[in-house]
Amino acid sequence: MRRVHALLIVALFFLIGLKNTQSEYLSHYIRPDLLTENAACRSESEVLLKGIANLELWALKIVDSSSKIQSGILSGNIKDFGNFDECIDTKKNSIRGKYCLAHIHVDASEPNVPIKNEIIDYVSYGRRHTEITHNRTQNNVLLPDILPSLALFQSAFCVPASCQPKDVENMVNVSLKEIGNSVGLKIYSEVFEENCYTETNEPWSTGQKVFLIVFVCLITIAAVASIFEQQIIAQTKITNDKSLLNSFLEKGILPFVISKNWNKLTRDVSKNSxxxxxxxxxxxxxxxxxxxxxxxxxxxxxxxxxxxxxxxxxxxxxxxxxxxxxxxxxxxxxxxxxxxxxxxxxxxxxxxxxxxxxxxxxxxxxxxxxxxxxxxxxxxxxxxxxxxxxxxxxxxxxxxxxxxxxxxxxxxxxxxxxxxxxxxxxxxxxxxxxxxxxxxxxxxxxxxxxxxxxxxxxxxxxxxxxxxxxxxxxxxxxxxxxxxxxxxxxxxxxxxxxxxxxxxxxxxxxxxxxxxxxxxxxxxxxxxxxxxxxxxxxxxxxxxxxxxxxxxxxxxxxxxxxxxxxxxxxxxxxxxxxxxxxxxxxxxxxxxxxxxxxxxxxxxxxxxxxxxxxxxxxxxxxxxxxxxxxxxxxxxxxxxxxxxxxxxxxxxxxxxxxxxxxxxxxxxxxxxxxxxx
Structure with a gap:
């Protein structure tokens, strides 16, 4: 019992330590100085930092839409999605927001201090040792990915759209390393292209247009069939000519008549079934x-x-x-x-x-x-x-x-x-x-x-x-x-x-x-x-x-x-x-x-x-x-x-x-x- 109490006390101080570094963390995950290979990202990040310093609304939205260290981590609250829409809707001249959902990995930096490992195991219910968390992409798991994800920490980061996933990963890791060092943990991230989004207006492909046309045609045929069915039946009764009914209705349009198909769902089945x-x-x-x-x-x-x-x-x-x-x-x-x-x-x-x-x-x-x-x-x-x-x-x-x-x-x-x-x-x-x-x-x-x-x-x-x-x-x-x-x-x-x-x-x-x-x-x-x-x-x-x-x-x-x-x-x-x-x-x-x-x-x-x-x-x-x-x-x-x-x-x-x-x-x-x- 004493060990449980000690575990919770250490966990409390662990979370307090993270909370106290939160404001510093928010102001430092944008690091233009690290972007040596992406000039566009570096330039837009510098503009973003100036906007934050001047309290410009668009820049504050980018920071605001990113994840903060959430409460309830010990209850398993290890995924935070930030504000997706606020991020990708943010625009300033040529700068647009880019949303990236990062995979965060947490390990004890000192293996000889078991209490920290026990806390991390407690948060993940011990599944961090049995779950694929590292390099968890479409290339390394079954598709679709329906494996349990109970030990994978995730946090959202909003950055300028010119930044690539590797740029985001490099910037975030510097801040995470500083946070980890302050509480004796090794914290780092992985950011993959498939988890990054920007507002796009991609044109519809040929396949998409064809599907939409076929769908509209199905609705039109069903509507026309339902309207003309009764008229054809009425004409058949007057003329007593069933050829039109048999050829046109039964084999062509009858399968699309909504009332007929609805009756197939609602009518009683045979007593012999x-x-x-x-x-x-x-x-x-x-x-x-x-x-x-x-x-x-x-x-x-x-x-x-x-x-x-x-x-x-x-x-x-x-x-x-x-x-x-x-x-x-x-x-x-x-x-x-x-x-x-x-x-x-x-x-x-x-x-x-x-x-x-x-x-x-x-x-x-x-x-x-x-x-x-x-x-x-x-x-x-x-x-x-x-x-x-x-x-x-x-x-x-x-x-x-x-x-x-x-x-x-x-x-x-x-x-x-x-x-x-x-x-x-x-x-x-x-x-x-x-x-x-x-x-x-x-x-x-x-x-x-x-x-x-x-x-x-x-x-x-x-x-x-x-x-x-x-x-x-x-x-x-x-x-x-x-x-x-x-x-x-x-x-x-x-x-x-x-x-x-x-x-x-x-x-x-x-x-x-x-x-x-x-x-x-x-x-x-x-x-x-x-x-x-x-x-x-x-x-x-x-x-x-x-x-x-x-x-x-x-x-x-x-x-x-x-x-x-x-x-x-x-x-x-x-x-x-x-x-x-x-x-x-x-x-x-x-x-x-x-x-x-x-x-x-x-x-x-x-x-x-x-x-x-x-x-x-x-x-x-x-x-x-x-x-x-x-x-x-x-x-x-x-x-x-x-x-x-x-x-x-x-x-x-x-x-x-x-x-x-x-x-x-x-x-x-x-x-x-x-x-x-």
């Missing part, structure tokens, strides 16, 4: 958005950053940390529907592998390419902010480089460290599993005994794959700040994105689809009550086992153990998806009517139909909000719930527009191209 899946799908897409909001929390500036890691100690917040498991539920549903539909087509002698694949490919790819086009062209034009490059522009560059890997659905394997639209790794994994699943499904149909044996072998092998990956790479078993950045990178690349590690939930889906097909076709035996009770007990036990073990692995105090991690990596997907599979089976077999009614609730059906559009577009909302953030936020449950509700609402609204203009018309076109005989 498996409506419980709507609820599972709706919850899953909500969890996807929660997961990506959580990733943003790991890099955004909070005045109480340490609270983020404190949450990991509380089991009540575990579902938020495990929201990334939602992709396994999507794979479960994908495997179940692929199996059910294929077996149904087999029984009706309508199965056509190439027709199914091409229909699915174009149904997914047209909306996907539209989203990629937005990222690669106009997205960067709609905002600005201290982290706009990292949050938005970097996506544009990745999509311009790698869009074709997305179109081929191999982006989760090829160049997975440079993803175009980060969440689309899932589409690659899902499409690959969709293509190979018929090998097992056909065996289950043609030779059930052999098929079941091969299924069991593949299922067992699928649980060994993630365990083997952990053994070979030492990867983290899930995304959590308790692991090193290198372990998280290995997790993302080899466990999260990598298709072989996603076989298990898809296999559970295949089993579920097979059972549901037997059930719906009347070829299944009635389950005894004891077996039903056993199903509920075992499925709940599987869920609790996966959650309990996961809580151990997200806890910041967890000490990495290779054997435990291998077991968890191999089993948790199977346990979690088996529970979900039982829920769906219980609903569809009539064993849980109340739960089935809940999951079939109309709002869930609405979100379920919109889920693909939400999936494609929600990261646009998150990236925009992250890139335009100007200041620190306060982290707590209510604040984050409010932020999530806003992000999800905007995501749904954007997805509705996308569905009406892009997804629904493309589905109609594809459906007309591949009509099954």
């Amino acid at each position: 498996m409506r419980s899946m709507d609820g599972i799908r709706a919850f899953s897409i909500c969890l996807v958005v929660i997961c990506h909001c959580g990733l943003s929390n790991m890099v955004l500036p909070f005045m109480n950053n340490k609270t983020i890691l404190d949450w990991a100690d509380q089991i009540v917040y575990l579902p938020i940390y495990l929201s990334g498991w939602s992709v396994d539920s999507f794979l479960l549903l994908g495997g179940a529907l692929r199996t059910y539909n294929m077996l149904k087509e087999h029984s009706e002698k309508k199965f056509n592998f190439f027709n199914d694949f091409l229909q699915r490919y174009f149904r997914f790819t047209l909306p996907l390419l539209a989203t990629i086009a937005f990222y690669a062209t106009v997205f960067e034009k709609i905002g600005s902010g201290p982290t706009w490059y990292k949050s938005v522009v970097i996506h544009k560059e990745a999509c311009q480089r790698n869009w074709f890997w997305n179109a081929l659905y191999v982006n989760n394997i090829v160049n997975s460290e440079d993803l175009c639209i980060v969440q689309t790794w899932y589409l690659g994994a899902d499409m690959q599993l969709y293509l190979v699943a018929p090998l097992i499904i056909h065996l289950l149909w043609r030779w059930p005994t052999i098929g079941k044996q091969i299924f069991a072998f593949v299922f067992f092998l699928s649980m060994l794959i993630p365990a083997a990956i952990v053994y070979l790479t030492g990867a983290a078993p899930l995304y959590a700040a308790s692991y090193t950045d290198e372990q998280i990178i290995d997790y993302l690349k080899w466990l999260h994105y990598f298709t072989p590690n996603r076989i298990t939930p898809y296999m559970v889906g295949i089993a579920l689809g097979f059972v549901l097909w037997k059930l719906k076709s009347g070829d299944s035996e009635k389950m005894p009550k004891k077996a039903e009770y056993a199903g509920w007990i075992l499925s709940l036990a599987a869920l609790l086992a996966s959650l309990y073990t996961a809580f151990k692995f997200v806890n910041p105090s967890f000490k990495y153990d290779l054997v435990e991690t291998m077991i968890f990596a191999g089993l948790h997907k199977a346990l979690f998806t088996i529970y979900l599979a039982w829920i769906i089976y219980a609903c569809e077999s009539g064993r849980s009517e109340n739960l089935n009614k809940f999951l079939a609730w109309k709002p869930f059906a609405f979100i379920s139909k919109l889920s693909f559009s939400i999936f494609l577009t929600h990261y646009i909302v998150l990236s925009y909000m992250e890139g335009t953030l100007r200041h620190q936020r306060y982290f707590d449950f209510i604040q984050n719930t409010h932020v999530f509700a806003g992000n999800f609402t905007f995501s749904v609204l954007l997805a509705i527009v996308f569905f009406l203009l892009v997804e629904a018309p493309s589905r109609s076109w594809v459906g007309s191209w591949f009509v099954k005989k």
Whole structure:
């Protein structure tokens, strides 16, 4: 206890020392004498210093918009964005403000004084030893950079626009060195071109103009189609001539009629459809958005950053940390529907592998390419902010480089460290599993005994794959700040994105689809009550086992153990998806009517139909909000719930527009191209 008190007292004097040097620091970070190689920057900096001495407003704005040493550092308030707009809006003749967000590194200058290292470790929750902080640029981390940033100090500096990042770094480092020497710390900065901004009026590129023209055309076509639809229908009723309706409306304009597309979202589905899946799908897409909001929390500036890691100690917040498991539920549903539909087509002698694949490919790819086009062209034009490059522009560059890997659905394997639209790794994994699943499904149909044996072998092998990956790479078993950045990178690349590690939930889906097909076709035996009770007990036990073990692995105090991690990596997907599979089976077999009614609730059906559009577009909302953030936020449950509700609402609204203009018309076109005989 005394050591804690001593630590806090030293920390207090440490902060007081920094505060007392603040005014001197502000007046000295502009150092023209150091700018020996940049005459323009040196000249404008000298004018700036004279302006500060004469209390000229424009010069004071440049100093005012730069970061000061903030309070609350011991609570994790280690990022300060200054005033972005005040800086870049400042002008004086030819001098314009340039905003640079510098990475600040703090170390004890005297290694034999452990108390200072303890303070720095306390501020960063010990992550300064496990986090990539030095030279953290687009060339040294996964793109986009979704690694935790809880130990990286950041401060903003406003300088004349003629100054280059290296000039800013040299000037700032002199002041930081003086501050560090006064309190016994080694403080220095890194300034990168990608983190510097000036007010620019760059002309629109050809690609951006083309996208805007196409977007306006889509809106115009939808408006014209909606206006003329009723007139054509009325004329058809009078003349009883349906040729105009069939040729002009149905095949040409009808896919764009807004009222028709809206009805696709709101109308009731067939009673024969498996409506419980709507609820599972709706919850899953909500969890996807929660997961990506959580990733943003790991890099955004909070005045109480340490609270983020404190949450990991509380089991009540575990579902938020495990929201990334939602992709396994999507794979479960994908495997179940692929199996059910294929077996149904087999029984009706309508199965056509190439027709199914091409229909699915174009149904997914047209909306996907539209989203990629937005990222690669106009997205960067709609905002600005201290982290706009990292949050938005970097996506544009990745999509311009790698869009074709997305179109081929191999982006989760090829160049997975440079993803175009980060969440689309899932589409690659899902499409690959969709293509190979018929090998097992056909065996289950043609030779059930052999098929079941091969299924069991593949299922067992699928649980060994993630365990083997952990053994070979030492990867983290899930995304959590308790692991090193290198372990998280290995997790993302080899466990999260990598298709072989996603076989298990898809296999559970295949089993579920097979059972549901037997059930719906009347070829299944009635389950005894004891077996039903056993199903509920075992499925709940599987869920609790996966959650309990996961809580151990997200806890910041967890000490990495290779054997435990291998077991968890191999089993948790199977346990979690088996529970979900039982829920769906219980609903569809009539064993849980109340739960089935809940999951079939109309709002869930609405979100379920919109889920693909939400999936494609929600990261646009998150990236925009992250890139335009100007200041620190306060982290707590209510604040984050409010932020999530806003992000999800905007995501749904954007997805509705996308569905009406892009997804629904493309589905109609594809459906007309591949009509099954």
